[in-house]
Amino acid sequence: MTMNGSFLMRLRGLLRKEYLQIIRDPSSILLALVMPLIMLFLFGYGVSLNPTRIQVAIVTTESSPAVNDLVARFELSPYFAPLFVTSANEAQKLVSNGEVDGFINIRDGFTRDLVKTGQAPVQVIVNGIDANRARLIAGYARGAIEKWRELRRARGEQAAYAGVQIASRIRFNESNESRFFLVPGLIALIMTLIGTLLTALVIAREWERGTMEAILVTPLRLHELLLGKLIPYYILGMLGMLISVAGGLWIFNVPLRGSFSLLFLMSSLFLIASLGFGLAISAAVRAQFVAAQIAILAGFLPAFFLSGMLFDLESTPRVIQWVSHIIPARHFVAISHTLFLAGNITSVLWPAAAALTVMAAVLLLIVRRKLSKRLE
Amino acid sequence: MSPQNSDNHVLQAQGLCKDFPRKGQAPTQALIDVSLAVQAGMITGLVGSDGAGKTTLLRLAAGLLLPTRGQIRVLNLDCAHQSIEIQSRVGYMPQQFGLYQDLTVQENLDLFADLQGVPKNIRPQRYARLLEMTDLAPFTGRRAGKLSGGMKQKLGLACALIKSPQMLLLDEPTVGVDPVSRRDLWDIVAQLVSEDGIGVLIATSYLDEADRCHRLVVLQNGKVLAQGNPEEFHEKVRGRVYRFTPNRPEEIRLLQATLAARNDVLDAAIRSGRVRCVINSVSASELLPKTDFKQIESCEPNFEDAFMALAPHPRVEFLPDQTNEKPQVAQDIVVKARNLKKTFGDFTAVSGINFDVQRGRIFGLLGPNGAGKTTTFRMLCGLTSVSDGEISVAGHNLRRSRARARADLGYMAQAFSLYRQLSVHSNLEFYGRSYGLHGKRLEQRIDWALDEFELRERRNLPAGDLPGGFKQRLAMATAMLHEPAILFLDEPTSGADPLARREFWLRINGFAQQGVTVIVTTHFMEEAEYCDHLMIMSHGTDLAQGTPDAIRQLARTPDTPDPTIEDAFIALAEGRTMNLSGKAS
Numbered sequence: 001m002t003m004n005g006s007f008l009m010r011l012r013g014l015l016r017k018e019y020l021q022i023i024r025d026p027s028s029i030l031l032a033l034v035m036p037l038i039m040l041f042l043f044g045y046g047v048s049l050n051p052t053r054i055q056v057a058i059v060t061t062e063s064s065p066a067v068n069d070l071v072a073r074f075e076l077s078p079y080f081a082p083l084f085v086t087s088a089n090e091a092q093k094l095v096s097n098g099e100v101d102g103f104i105n106i107r108d109g110f111t112r113d114l115v116k117t118g119q120a121p122v123q124v125i126v127n128g129i130d131a132n133r134a135r136l137i138a139g140y141a142r143g144a145i146e147k148w149r150e151l152r153r154a155r156g157e158q159a160a161y162a163g164v165q166i167a168s169r170i171r172f173n174e175s176n177e178s179r180f181f182l183v184p185g186l187i188a189l190i191m192t193l194i195g196t197l198l199t200a201l202v203i204a205r206e207w208e209r210g211t212m213e214a215i216l217v218t219p220l221r222l223h224e225l226l227l228g229k230l231i232p233y234y235i236l237g238m239l240g241m242l243i244s245v246a247g248g249l250w251i252f253n254v255p256l257r258g259s260f261s262l263l264f265l266m267s268s269l270f271l272i273a274s275l276g277f278g279l280a281i282s283a284a285v286r287a288q289f290v291a292a293q294i295a296i297l298a299g300f301l302p303a304f305f306l307s308g309m310l311f312d313l314e315s316t317p318r319v320i321q322w323v324s325h326i327i328p329a330r331h332f333v334a335i336s337h338t339l340f341l342a343g344n345i346t347s348v349l350w351p352a353a354a355a356l357t358v359m360a361a362v363l364l365l366i367v368r369r370k371l372s373k374r375l376e
Numbered sequence: 377m378s379p380q381n382s383d384n385h386v387l388q389a390q391g392l393c394k395d396f397p398r399k400g401q402a403p404t405q406a407l408i409d410v411s412l413a414v415q416a417g418m419i420t421g422l423v424g425s426d427g428a429g430k431t432t433l434l435r436l437a438a439g440l441l442l443p444t445r446g447q448i449r450v451l452n453l454d455c456a457h458q459s460i461e462i463q464s465r466v467g468y469m470p471q472q473f474g475l476y477q478d479l480t481v482q483e484n485l486d487l488f489a490d491l492q493g494v495p496k497n498i499r500p501q502r503y504a505r506l507l508e509m510t511d512l513a514p515f516t517g518r519r520a521g522k523l524s525g526g527m528k529q530k531l532g533l534a535c536a537l538i539k540s541p542q543m544l545l546l547d548e549p550t551v552g553v554d555p556v557s558r559r560d561l562w563d564i565v566a567q568l569v570s571e572d573g574i575g576v577l578i579a580t581s582y583l584d585e586a587d588r589c590h591r592l593v594v595l596q597n598g599k600v601l602a603q604g605n606p607e608e609f610h611e612k613v614r615g616r617v618y619r620f621t622p623n624r625p626e627e628i629r630l631l632q633a634t635l636a637a638r639n640d641v642l643d644a645a646i647r648s649g650r651v652r653c654v655i656n657s658v659s660a661s662e663l664l665p666k667t668d669f670k671q672i673e674s675c676e677p678n679f680e681d682a683f684m685a686l687a688p689h690p691r692v693e694f695l696p697d698q699t700n701e702k703p704q705v706a707q708d709i710v711v712k713a714r715n716l717k718k719t720f721g722d723f724t725a726v727s728g729i730n731f732d733v734q735r736g737r738i739f740g741l742l743g744p745n746g747a748g749k750t751t752t753f754r755m756l757c758g759l760t761s762v763s764d765g766e767i768s769v770a771g772h773n774l775r776r777s778r779a780r781a782r783a784d785l786g787y788m789a790q791a792f793s794l795y796r797q798l799s800v801h802s803n804l805e806f807y808g809r810s811y812g813l814h815g816k817r818l819e820q821r822i823d824w825a826l827d828e829f830e831l832r833e834r835r836n837l838p839a840g841d842l843p844g845g846f847k848q849r850l851a852m853a854t855a856m857l858h859e860p861a862i863l864f865l866d867e868p869t870s871g872a873d874p875l876a877r878r879e880f881w882l883r884i885n886g887f888a889q890q891g892v893t894v895i896v897t898t899h900f901m902e903e904a905e906y907c908d909h910l911m912i913m914s915h916g917t918d919l920a921q922g923t924p925d926a927i928r929q930l931a932r933t934p935d936t937p938d939p940t941i942e943d944a945f946i947a948l949a950e951g952r953t954m955n956l957s958g959k960a961s
Contacts (some may be wrong), residue, residue, distance in 0.1 A: 006493040013490025024478040211474030218491035219464035375440045
């Protein structure tokens with residue numbers, strides 16, 4: 001038989017074995033195909049970065065038309081669920097007990113000051129434990145007050161107070177839907193799980209069950225062993241990716257403004273880098289438990305926290321930002337966000353794609369170096 | 377077949393050394409200056425205790441490890457540089473053969489045929505031959521994970537043989553396998569050698585298997601201690617092997633202990649109701665007063681005799697306490713099981729067994745892996761709930777008062793379950809306290825354990841660093857600290873070398889003499905001889921119960937007038953006994 005023929009025969013044998021193992025082992029199917037859906041629903045429906053129906057207290061003793069108008073802005077807003085108290089002390093206590101997230105203090109003499117001087121300060125106090133949420137609530141409160149002012153002006157009522165007009169507009173995610181932001185990032189997370197965790201686990205399992213020793217003593221070449229693991233889990237990972245994209249597009253109506261083929265291509269790059277990382281872990285450790293720990297600590301958690309899929313990287317310390325550059329998921333999240341929400345913006349896509357290519361190549365080289373047909 | 381080199385060697389090792397580096401310590405020397413040769417058309421046995429270097433040698437031959445110094449060549453190819461060529465011409469079966477549990481028998485064969493590049497057109501006849509040899513033809517559609525232990529090993533062997541290898545490397549292929557499958561595996565190997573003329577190197581720690589080899593290499597602590605034909609080994613002890621028949625069958629353990637304590641006796645073991653001895657002195661009849669035994673006869677030596685005479689082993693002074701008048705051989709029943717059942721889902725692990733154990737007796741649970749021994753055992757110790765039936769241990773009903781029963785039990789688990797980082801003394805202290813000992817009493821018991829098990833010199837050593845046999849001693853010491861009435865030992869000799877096993881049984885013997893009831897599981901059939909009463913289990917049922925003598929009688933035929941327990945097991949498993957359903961009394 002020719003060299004080529006026996007190469008194909010060995011590879012086919014490995015691929016068929018891997019296929020049979022995957023379809024017969026519910027855990028890998030679960031991880032690759034069911035988990036993306038669960039995460040999609042969890043993040044799509046369960047996690048929202050836009051708070052609504054925020055509990056706030058409104059402190060007021062007056063009931064002039066001006067005050068009533070202002071209070072109505074809060075009552076009508078979908079963001080607030082106000083309750084009313086008569087003193088700031090009382091409101092403070094509610095904040096301390098965690099019953100409300102903040103209070104809006106309309107001081108005594110509000111109407112009088114408004115009429116007399118045209119200026120009547122409204123105090124907004126927000127519980128700042130969760131800084132992001134606090135900023136959002138303060139913003140919403142400001143928005144509600146602004147609305148009230150505009151309304152008064154429209155009716156020709158006196159409403160001037162000195163200061164800058166704030167006009168903000170959120171770009172790319174006009175409706176400011178956090179799931180538009182979450183779903184593209186989620187794809188990175190799902191592919192990290194399949195590429196790194198699943199791959200690291202299946203190879204460690206071969207060591208634990210002794211199957212690795214049995215196939216190492218066959219005339220199998222190392223690159224065949226590598227291909228035999230890369231190909232099946234590449235396919236599995238891309239299936240997971242397609243499920244997440246489909247779910248994002250059709251269940252959560254996330255727009256895809258860039259091209260799908262670019263997304264497919266760059267996902268492939270990212271997946272290969274993740275697979276390379278998973279293989280590198282399994283080349284170094286031979287116990288499933290340890291492999292899973294490393295895959296989660298060094299693969300999944302950085303992809304979760306330092307990729308920018310959930311938390312803004314710009315606001316982290318400089319050092320963390322530097323570190324984030326060595327995490328493949330960070331580059332892929334940038335790609336995914338751009339392709340979904342902005343379009344084919346080459347100045348963002350190409351550098352990120354280049355970074356992924358380099359990482360995939362380096363990781364696979366490390367694997368090739370570390371992997372050996374010997375047991376030492 | 378490609379031509380062999382002139383002297384017909386399939387493996388040659390010359391000055392072979394293998395070190396494994398250790399952190400912060402001198403490297404472990406697994407093999408030290410090993411030179412040996414394996415010939416085609418022969419079975420070469422690699423014999424030695426655990427840690428002797430057998431697996432390392434086989435892995436070096438398969439190209440899985442690189443030698444530190446020296447050279448090893450297989451089929452005239454260098455194992456260090458031509459491993460791919462070797463791997464396409466050699467069949468290798470690791471200790472735990474890596475079958476894919478989720479794949480069927482056929483799919484496993486297909487995978488290894490693909491990996492070995494077996495051409496498509498010759499596969500059908502190759503498969504047919506292997507399946508016929510291994511009796512696996514009816515099970516090609518069954519997943520490997522659902523096969524019995526013996527069938528798994530046979531499938532592993534079939535996978536290793538898929539490409540008609542010129543050489544076969546087998547690493548303890550029969551460990552934990554039932555006697556029937558063990559015999560089958562050896563028959564397959566013998567057939568391959570005689571029909572195909574391949575060379576076989578097989579590692580084993582079962583000494584009785586060694587006599588099926590054509591050539592033997594004894595490894596000890598990484599060095600070759602001796603090598604030669606079985607006959608050459610036999611010659612070394614010829615005329616020095618005797619069998620002593622006890623006056624009464626019950627006195628056999630006493631006779632063995634008495635003989636083992638003599639300086640002139642190199643080895644004493646119970647075999648088929650007699651004590652088999654290898655002695656140093658010329659006249660065996662002067663060893664003991666004539667009144668101490670019924671009969672003495674000289675016998676044909678086997679490899680085990682030679683091995684025991686060869687290996688320098690520490691003398692175990694373990695004579696039972698003679699001052700103690702005969703322990704209460706009362707008909708006290710300490711453990712009683714009635715219609716005991718255990719099911720896991722729709723799988724029945726134990727299906728309705730009955731037995732009684734009397735005080736001061738050694739009760740053995742025998743059977744291959746998966747027979748239900750461990751499950752039965754766990755029910756007895758109260759570690760697993762009982763699905764149905766009644767069970768009482770030391771007067772406690774285990775279905776109701778498990779906790780109180782446990783105070784009367786000593787338990788030694790199958791795996792080494794002590795704290796590896798703690799010293800011997802700390803381990804004893806911890807287990808003593810957890811059984812409620814304290815103060816002066818605890819001190820006394822620890823002192824007793826250190827002396828009784830000869831652990832005093834090593835009292836400050838971390839338990840994990842103890843040599844194999846000492847780990848076993850420590851495990852047993854912790855189980856005995858609170859002076860339990862019943863001692864449960866789960867596969868206590870599994871993985872122990874033949875010397876440690878001898879010593880171990882002498883100790884158990886001593887405890888039984890003092891009135892401790894011992895319940896022990898083992899898959900070593902020959903160890904059954906040390907028990908007073910046996911139950912042989914298979915597939916969750918009891919195949920037979922009785923004294924070792926009664927069990928052996930089940931297999932007595934004109935062809936085998938003097939059967940062993942193993943013969944009896946095979947006969948029972950194949951339904952060849954005169955009275956299969958009836959329990960021997």
